[in-house]
Amino acid sequence: MNKQRAQEIASSPVMANVTLDGVPVYIQHVDEQEETARIYPLGQPENEQQVSLGSLTEH
Numbered sequence: 001m002n003k004q005r006a007q008e009i010a011s012s013p014v015m016a017n018v019t020l021d022g023v024p025v026y027i028q029h030v031d032e033q034e035e036t037a038r039i040y041p042l043g044q045p046e047n048e049q050q051v052s053l054g055s056l057t058e059h
Helices: 003-011
Strands: 018-020 023-031 036-041 049-052 056-058
Touching: 003 023, 003 056, 018 036
Parallel strands: none
Antiparallel strands: 018 023, 018 056, 023 036, 036 049
């Protein structure tokens, strides 16, 4: 996923269909310098993690 699209999704009030390894996730924040995103699986905010933008897929 490119930085601009990830940033749009993170700032949008509309939920986008984004997955990490097939698991639906919520993007909390995008770090444009590091090209990473802080995400968590839907319904599991306690499982927050930092991942590469390249590992995220929008469906």
